[in-house]
Amino acid sequence: MDKSGIGELLRQLVSADGPSGSEEAVGSLVKELSGSFVDEARIDALGNTILRRAPRPQAAPAGRIMLAAHMDEIGLVVTRIDRGFLHIGKIGGVDPRLILGQTVTLYPSGPSSESYPDGLPGYIGSRPPHVLPLEERERVIPLQDLRVDLGLAPELVGSGFIRVGDRVAVSGPYTELLGGRIASKAMDNRASVAAMLGALGYLDSMTHSWEVYGVATSQEEIGLRGATAGAWAVAPDLAIAIDVTFAEQPGIDDSETIAMDQGPAIGWGPNLHPGIVRALRETADALEIPYVLDPQPGATGTDAWCIQITGQGIPTGLLSIPVRNMHSPVETVALSDIDRTARLLAAFIGRLDAEILNRLPEEV
Amino acid sequence: MIELVRRLTDAFGVSGYEDQIRSVIRAEVEGLADEMRVDALGNLAVLRRGTGGGQKVMLAAHMDQIGLMVSHVDDRGYLWFTSIGYLYALACWGGQVRFADGTVGTVGLDGRVNPTKALPALRDMYVDVGATGRAEVKQKVGDVAVFSLPFVAQGDAWFASNMDDRIGCAVLVQLLRELRGQEITHDLYVVFTAQEEVGPRGAVVSAYAIDPDLAIAVDVTDTGDTPHASPPMEVHMGRGVAIKVQDSGMISHAGLNRRLMATADSAGVPYQLEVLQGGTTDAYSIQVSRQGIPTTALSLPSRYIHAPSQIVDRRDVEAAVALLRAFVSQPTCI
């Protein structure tokens, strides 16, 4: 595993479509890409893909750690089929302003839909400005007034192979920019999935006494659903969630953002266990991996929030990768930040011993 | 089934105070099940054992309806209140409510608020039990009341104040009736849940206790068939039971939905697919219990949910019962 290997993982992961609730394609890809680094993989009732890597060298585990990175992306759902056009609703926090003039892929599920395993290309068009009154052009069009145009004959669209509830993924192809930065849709949160798989890859050439569960969680974008059930099932001794956070970008107050190419952000606040934060910082310092401490005074809006209060409580940490233009088809990330997150995670796991579980209660 | 629906819609039961409706349901299911339990939150869980080799199937419909609780009795005997569950202020003013002991009252509006200028808020409303002085008023802080119009069957349309979710309860009772004498493989946990409208809460603990292999909630959903329905929705009254794809809280288990659709197709039960953009059900709580449970919901299309006069269509109700019956009659559900 190395930085370019992580780049390749990322490229494949963002190229798969997986809106919340329909993560199958991404889940299968995660299984495939993790193949040689893990001992077991399974998919649970909520669609989480749960990977397990036993200690190396093989021995009874000194502890169990769970990594969580959500694999779902925000998307759209068909709410109505009307004269050849599709009405849409939200899956997760979609910004209607970004949907206008956007290419999408429709995944039909009705009878005969097997003929379209890769979905159908669609476009969300806007009426030409020429025919619109001036004040109309200043108004944001609400989502319920937008339509997906598949360019197909209305009789075909209405023939039954497309149904209410069908998923629509937003297009946003993998695009390399300067400086090792990459733009794509679904960097939230495939960047973190890539970091998690990268960590497992780095671990493959290391020794570690703890058992590692890597969970590509489902349905985070609609309410941290997959991780809630996943954490209960895995029942780890401690957990680290990996998600994205807001990178500095023009027009946004820099008190709300993290700089890019400066490494991951380590979350700090009531949601995160002080002992885990300390251990992550010590690891990063030892390896000279740059990082930023990210104050989180309340809900972190990540899987860490539900994992921490699962069962009898799980000491939880959070690593965040800065991403620009969040929740858009041009989310932009620095590959170096993903690689540093992966290396930090692997090193952290490598250093886990039986001692840490005794220390943690004294540090909270 | 009409008389069953009448009895269920007539009974008093608001979130947290479901005693009366629970007794009524208990009487309805007496003899139709092997075991009944009431838990710490007031859920009534009814177990109908299967012959074996099947699954643990949980079906849930909530007994509670929305309502109000007296928060302050003023010097003249007007009862100021807080809502239990989500009440539309618009739908309260001038309406008639009924307390657990049968006392009725009209919802009035503070005179300083001008409803022609702005929508009044619930905090500006009170219940008037028709007294002319404080001494005549028996109600106290903590008393609960509901909107309560009598059930009416009018053609295929059924009207009541609490189709949400007494109609779901009726579907489950009817299912148990129709299964009488029939052997099925599955252990059927039919749960009449409490406190859905303030959570959902009852379903959280019920699902934990039962730990089923799969679960289906039965509740109402919105329709898209009224003038300028917003947002657009493809669910119509009269077109069959709705199978929920997603709502604002959860996304149903796709595999379970596929099985339900296949069952409906082969049993000839009319159904429609539902995407609801405002609202959720007990399924939301059940789905993330413990290690996660394959969960979905069957919905009765209903107009005017959370308003005092709610409508469902008899044909959709019958379709819901038929689909559930066909589904649980299969040797395996998932």
Place this chain on the structure above:
Amino acid sequence: MTELSDLLERLSNEFGPSGQERKVRTLIRDEISPHVDRVEVDALGNLLAYKQGTGPEPRLRVMLSAHMDEVGFMVTRIEKGGHLRLRLVGSIDKRVLLAKRVLIGEAQIPGVICSPPPHLQSAEQRVKVLDADTLAIDVGASSEKEAGAKVKVGDYGVLASRYVTLSADPRWPTVRGKAFDDRAGCSALISILGRSYPVDLIAAFTVQEEVGLRGARVAAYRAAPEAAFALEGTICDDTPAPEDEDRTAVTRMGDGPALTLMDRSVVSHPGMTRLLEAAAEAQGIKIQYKAPGLGSTDSGAIHLTRAGVPASVIGIPCRYIHSPASILNLDDLANTARLVAAALELISQQDLVRQG
């Protein structure tokens, strides 16, 4: 009474915002250790104390909870000029923040929240409420480096208020201090642990209630109680209203422990409400009913754990909660402890059955 007041004073003055309750926990642990069988600290920092009952088996397992955390803030940036930016931890009415004294970090470095001189503000500006993220804290530093020597990004802070006795009149004994929500509940719980009861007790001094009832949920999952009472410092809005307004005070100071019928997080188990009423009657304790529909408490999280827990909430009326200082009546506090102790003597399985 002085004992309870001393306890409240020490707890109130102690530093313990949501996420950094350690100092309060240490104080409480020292107080209760001689009176309980064992204590545990869990993954979130909850303090759980177990006390076996004296009654015959099988004994009911009853959880009593009070939260250790108070609302506060976190330092999010140190500016070049040496002042600090903050974000709130838990919900505080942002209008109370201007010009207040604060204490930062476990070392409790003193600071002040800057306030724009009215002379330099337009009439329009003077009536605007400022958002927390526009505020600045001054610790006296003139540079980022100077500030950084004493405080760090991520440091927690609280509003500074010392405990004082307002009225020593035994008919109306009142005190003022910070964090009565819920150090009042903690004091009552500590005093309850001073003796034995027929039932098995789990006293949960919880964390992070103010940011979402977080600690109570895992504490209850761990302890798996059969019934639960939360002790809260609760809303008391009994200040005079305009003459023509007849509104509820939610609770009134001096009217005794307040029973919750329903708040935003829980509908109390009716059997437990009846139990508390019976206990009050038997002991001659005057009680009141909190106006329903307001606030959330640990019982909101506890009652939904595992297969469900019959739960209730008893509140000690505190004026001005979630502001720099609250006022309470020590009789209300003492009577709350007495009421709960009396309920623990009476409680049985029968109380936990639902009718219908």
